[in-house]
Amino acid sequence: xxxxxxxxxxxxxxxxxxxxxxxxxxxxxxxxxxxxxxxxxxxxxxxxxxxxxxxxxxxxxxxxxxxxxxxxxxxxxxxxxxxxxxxxxxxxxxxxxxxxxxxxxxxxxxxxxxxxxxxxxxxxxxxxxxxxxxxxxxxxxxxxxxxxxxxxxxxxxxxxxxxxxxxxxxxxxxxxxxxxxxxxxxxxxxxxxxxxxxxxxxxxxxxxxxxxxxxxxxxxxxxxxxxxxxxxxxxxxxxxxxxxxxxxxxxxxxxxxxxxxxxxxxxxxxxxxxxxxxxxxxxxxxxxxxxxxxxxxxxxxxxxxxxxxxxxxxxxxxxxxxxxxxxxxxxxxxxxxxxxxxxxxxxxxxxxxxxxxxxxxxxxxxxxxxxxxxxxxxxxxxxxxxxxxxxxxxxxxxxxxxxxxxxxxxxx
Amino acid sequence: xxxxxxxxxxxxxxxxxxxxxxxxxxxxxxxxxxxxxxxxxxxxxxxxxxxxxxxxxxxxxxxxxxxxxxxxxxxxxxxxxxxxxxxxxxxxxxxxxxxxxxxxxxxxxxxxxxxxxxxxxxxxxxxxxxxxxxxxxxxxxxxxxxxxxxxxxxxxxxxxxxxxxxxxxxxxxxxxxxxxxxxxxxxxxxxxxxxxxxxxxxxxxxxxxxxxxxxxxxxxxxxxxxxxxxxxxxxxxxxxxxxxxxxxxxxxxxxxxxxxxxxxxxxxxxxxxxxxxxxxxxxxxxxxxxxxxxxxxxxxxxxxxxxxxxxxxxxxxxxxxxxxxxxxxxxxxxx
Numbered sequence: 001x002x003x004x005x006x007x008x009x010x011x012x013x014x015x016x017x018x019x020x021x022x023x024x025x026x027x028x029x030x031x032x033x034x035x036x037x038x039x040x041x042x043x044x045x046x047x048x049x050x051x052x053x054x055x056x057x058x059x060x061x062x063x064x065x066x067x068x069x070x071x072x073x074x075x076x077x078x079x080x081x082x083x084x085x086x087x088x089x090x091x092x093x094x095x096x097x098x099x100x101x102x103x104x105x106x107x108x109x110x111x112x113x114x115x116x117x118x119x120x121x122x123x124x125x126x127x128x129x130x131x132x133x134x135x136x137x138x139x140x141x142x143x144x145x146x147x148x149x150x151x152x153x154x155x156x157x158x159x160x161x162x163x164x165x166x167x168x169x170x171x172x173x174x175x176x177x178x179x180x181x182x183x184x185x186x187x188x189x190x191x192x193x194x195x196x197x198x199x200x201x202x203x204x205x206x207x208x209x210x211x212x213x214x215x216x217x218x219x220x221x222x223x224x225x226x227x228x229x230x231x232x233x234x235x236x237x238x239x240x241x242x243x244x245x246x247x248x249x250x251x252x253x254x255x256x257x258x259x260x261x262x263x264x265x266x267x268x269x270x271x272x273x274x275x276x277x278x279x280x281x282x283x284x285x286x287x288x289x290x291x292x293x294x295x296x297x298x299x300x301x302x303x304x305x306x307x308x309x310x311x312x313x314x315x316x317x318x319x320x321x322x323x324x325x326x327x328x329x330x331x332x333x334x335x336x337x338x339x340x341x342x343x344x345x346x347x348x349x350x351x352x353x354x355x356x357x358x359x360x361x362x363x364x365x366x367x368x369x370x371x372x373x374x375x376x377x378x379x380x381x382x383x384x385x386x387x388x389x390x391x392x393x394x395x396x397x398x399x400x401x402x403x404x405x406x407x408x409x410x411x412x
Numbered sequence: 413x414x415x416x417x418x419x420x421x422x423x424x425x426x427x428x429x430x431x432x433x434x435x436x437x438x439x440x441x442x443x444x445x446x447x448x449x450x451x452x453x454x455x456x457x458x459x460x461x462x463x464x465x466x467x468x469x470x471x472x473x474x475x476x477x478x479x480x481x482x483x484x485x486x487x488x489x490x491x492x493x494x495x496x497x498x499x500x501x502x503x504x505x506x507x508x509x510x511x512x513x514x515x516x517x518x519x520x521x522x523x524x525x526x527x528x529x530x531x532x533x534x535x536x537x538x539x540x541x542x543x544x545x546x547x548x549x550x551x552x553x554x555x556x557x558x559x560x561x562x563x564x565x566x567x568x569x570x571x572x573x574x575x576x577x578x579x580x581x582x583x584x585x586x587x588x589x590x591x592x593x594x595x596x597x598x599x600x601x602x603x604x605x606x607x608x609x610x611x612x613x614x615x616x617x618x619x620x621x622x623x624x625x626x627x628x629x630x631x632x633x634x635x636x637x638x639x640x641x642x643x644x645x646x647x648x649x650x651x652x653x654x655x656x657x658x659x660x661x662x663x664x665x666x667x668x669x670x671x672x673x674x675x676x677x678x679x680x681x682x683x684x685x686x687x688x689x690x691x692x693x694x695x696x697x698x699x700x701x702x703x704x705x706x707x708x709x710x711x712x713x714x715x716x717x718x719x720x721x722x723x724x725x726x727x728x729x730x731x732x733x734x735x736x737x738x739x740x741x742x743x744x745x746x747x
Contacts, residue, residue, distance in 0.1 A: 266720075273724045277662050277731075286662065287728075287735035294712070294728035300720040339670055340723055347674035354677060359494075365424055366468050368491040368528050373676065375463070378645040379620040380421075386627040395420040411648045412676055 008212040009205050012180055017060045020053045021176060021204065022168040027057060029163050034061060034140060041161040043134040043141040045115070045153075048165025049305065051203030054144040058111050067109040067140070109140045116145040116153060127155060134159050147308055167202020167305065170194075176204065177211050181221070186211075188221035191348075195226040227337065227345060237263055239334060242271055245322050246279045247329050254322035258315050265314070269296060270338045272321060278332045285324050292320035353405050360396050381406050422623045423616050426591050431473050436583035437466055440574050444470070447572070448477055451519055456544065456553040458568060460560035461576025464614030470574075471525045471554045478519050487523045498536040501526075502543055509550050521552050529555045530562035537564045544570060578613025587615070588622055592633065597626045599633045606638045621645070650686045654694075657733035658740075665730045673723065680722025684713050684729070701740065708732050 014020045017027060026046070033044055046054045062069045112130065134141050143160065145153065174190075174197045181188040188211075196214070200207035215221040241261050248254035273293055280286040296317035303310045354373070361372035361380065384392065385407050393403045419425040428434045431441045431448075447454050457474075459467040475483040488508040495501050505524060524547070532540065541564070544553055553571075557563055560573060585604050592599035599622070607625075611618035621641050628637040649672050657665035672678055678686075688709050691702055712729040719725045 269724070270721070273721075273727055276727075277666070283660060283662070283731070283734040283738045287731045290728040290731040294715055294719065294725055297719040297721050297724045298715055301718045303720075339666075343670040343674040350675050351677040362491070362494065364419075365421055366472065366489065366527075368493045370493055370682070371463070373678075374682075375614075375616060375620065376421075379624045379641075382624045382641065382644050383627045386624075389420070392420045395418075410675070411644070412650065412672070412678075 008180060008184070009208045012208065014053070014056045014060055015063070017057065017064060020056050020060060021172045023053060023165050026163050026165050030057060031061065033161055034065060041159070042137050043143065043160045044163060045156065045160040046142065046144045046163050046165060047146065049167055049202060050146055051200070051205035052165045052168050053204065054165055055113060058142055058144070062109060067107065069111050070108050071111045071113065107139055109142060110137065112141070112143045114145065115143045115156070116147050127153065131155060131159055168204050169202070170197045173197040173200060173202070173204055173207050177207060180208065180211060181215070186215040186219050186221055188215065189223055191223040192221045192226045195223060199226070223345070227341065237261065238267065238271060241268065242275065242334060245272070246275070248322045249326045251319050251323045254319040255315065258319060266300070267338070269293070269300065269318065270340065271334070271336070272318065274335045274339050276321065278335065280324060280328065282328065285328065289321040289324045292317050296321070353402065357398065357402050357406060360398060364396055377406070378412065381409060422591055422595070423619045426619065427469055428473055429476050431470070431477060434466060434469060434473060435587055436580050437470070437576070440470065440576070444474065451478060454552055456548070456555070456571040458555045458557070458560060458563065458571035458573045459576065460557050460573065462558060462578060462613065464611070464616035465576040465579055466615070467556045467576055468527065471556060474554065475523050475525070478523065487525060489525045489527070491527045493528045493531040498532070498539040502539065505543055505547060509547055521550055523554065524551050525554045525556065527556045530557035530559050534564060537567060541566050541570070579615045581608050584608050584611070584615060584618055588618060591619065591622065595626065597631055597633055600635065603633050603635050603638045606635055610642050647686050647690065650683065650690055653730070654687060654690055654733065657730040658737035660734050660737055662731060662734045665734070666727050669726050669730065670723065680716050680726055681713070683726060684709060684716060705733070705736060708736070
């Protein structure tokens with residue numbers, strides 16, 4: 001049960017334009033369009049990843065500039081008929097209330113959310129109907145989409161002003177999470193908020209959701225709690241999907257499985273890599289499977305944050321890893337949670353200690369931290385071990401803990 | 413040579429303060445001194461070359477020549493790989509040029525030394541080019557990099573480029589002997605030879621090895637102590653990781669890889685660079701086998717630049733090593 005009936009994402013939804021974090025350029029061009037330029041281009045398409053404030057901006061702007069929003073989103077069907085039924089009346093008259101002082105609305109604005117979700121068959125004619133609406137509209141038309149490259153939307157792009165939203169920067173998200181934590185009386189470790197923010201990939205909405213679900217029990221949030229984050233997400237079908245993936249009889253079977261699954265592919269890629277040596281004990285098979293995983297990872301790299309049309313190649317390569325030798329499959333226990341997260345978690349203190357040492361060496365000897373680590377640390381460590389020279393420790397300005405750490409540190 | 417007496421690391425203590433003291437870089441020093449004569453028109457400089465060949469030393473010596481003992485007030489030292497991005501670089505340069513104003517005495521500019529520029533991405537370098545244009549009225553840039561080919565053309569064309577090659581063996585031996593004498597250490601000729609072999613033309617590495625060796629035994633550095641230092645400074649974990657993989661223990665090899673990343677914070681590409689170096693030191697492999705392995709490493713070094721997860725690419729490389737090791741084993745068994 002939530003302590004409060006409101007979800008935090010609702011409770012802290014930005015009410016004013018100024019409250020929306022990041023994407024300053026996008027915000028500015030949208031307002032500029034709304035105030036001045038919409039006579040040149042009647043419609044605007046806001047596009048970018050989820051949870052970065054597209055819908056929030058439209059709502060806040062409507063409030064500040066006194067528009068009434070008529071909204072349609074992906075949950076409504078958007079065939080030509082449906083679009084015309086809702087959108088036409090909304091766009092075909094200007095506000096008459098301009099003459100009265102009591103109601104200060106400037107009229108309607110039509111907001112079509114998730115336009116990339118217009119499906120092929122059910123929404124037949126949807127796009128052309130929207131274009132017609134835009135051409136005839138007397139009120140501003142605003143659309144939002146995650147992926148503007150969907151081929152169906154191409155005709156739309158010609159008649160719109162395109163405004164791009166980017167992922168919200170991690171430090172901004174951390175700051176917001178800190179603010180919410182303190183307002184909600186949650187005692188949160190900075191590292192934990194940092195990890196939630198990083199995990200969100202710039203999606204503010206999911207970050208706030210994660211913060212609420214992790215801290216709703218006891219007003220406290222530690223880094224340890226956030227480890228549960230990935231394993232909790234993982235539980236939703238991850239083990240099941242992995243099992244079916246590794247036991248697939250053919251590439252086709254694995255491919256069907258991934259197509260219908262809704263698991264997070266980044267986590268899935270990591271889990272496949274972690275568990276591959278348990279699935280293939282023969283080195284030749286393992287090398288072949290890892291080659292496919294490596295190819296898949298390269299496609300993931302090329303996809304980055306925008307080339308999502310490459311995702312099918314990512315899946316193609318990944319499925320090859322499932323069926324290198326279907327006969328050799330034996331059930332095995334999965335490695336979980338991901339090795340990388342566990343390793344990096346337990347060694348964080350060591351790394352930051354070493355980082356601090358390297359920074360001090362770097363400023364003394366005019367080298368980067370990386371060079372200090374490689375070219376100085378092994379030597380300085382030996383010198384200190386052989387002759388515990390207080391002078392040298394003082395010269396580098398090492399703290400006693402740092403000197404001690406260096407001397408006891410294991411070799412690279 | 414005037415030693416920097418306060419410094420306790422010998423690389424700093426014996427770092428030359430002026431251009432005349434720099435060893436083994438005659439041509440570069442001569443042309444730089446020509447620039448110095450008309451210091452008002454000194455161009456931006458790009459110093460390129462492998463590590464430990466004197467690039468930073470030359471840059472700092474120029475600062476000394478221009479501003480004397482006050483050099484720190486007029487010089488901004490930045491390291492591209494330590495700064496968090498081009499924006500912080502820009503901010504720091506902006507702040508610096510605001511406070512340093514117009515330079516010192518006759519010198520109408522302040523000096524900005526930017527090390528490891530080849531670590532910067534293309535867009536960051538383009539931004540740097542703008543910063544150089546804006547700042548060139550009040551500042552001169554000395555850019556330092558390992559490979560000038562990784563620096564975008566527009567920056568190269570704005571700089572006088574100097575290329576540094578590996579330090580000459582004899583010059584290095586002489587310099588080590590000079591330091592040893594100053595420190596009252598007897599450096600045996602065979603030991604000096606060994607240090608020079610080990611350091612592969614990297615003077616910084618050589619001096620660090622000498623100082624470490626001298627900490628082992630009072631007053632004498634011989635072959636035995638140098639061997640111990642080299643042993644201590646070699647990447648044991650990386651060797652272990654390679655061996656485990658070649659002997660077919662993939663799980664253990666991968667665990668070692670995660671340990672290296674976790675405990676020491678090495679990046680994937682740094683680990684791969686060390687793997688490449690260690691493979692060529694493995695005397696139990698034939699030259700053909702080393703070449704084959706090196707080919708594999710090259711492939712995954714490339715994939716690393718394309719991929720999203722360096723630990724996955726390294727794991728894939730280790731699985732290739734395990735397969736390679738199995739092939740060797742089978743070839744032996746057949747014989």
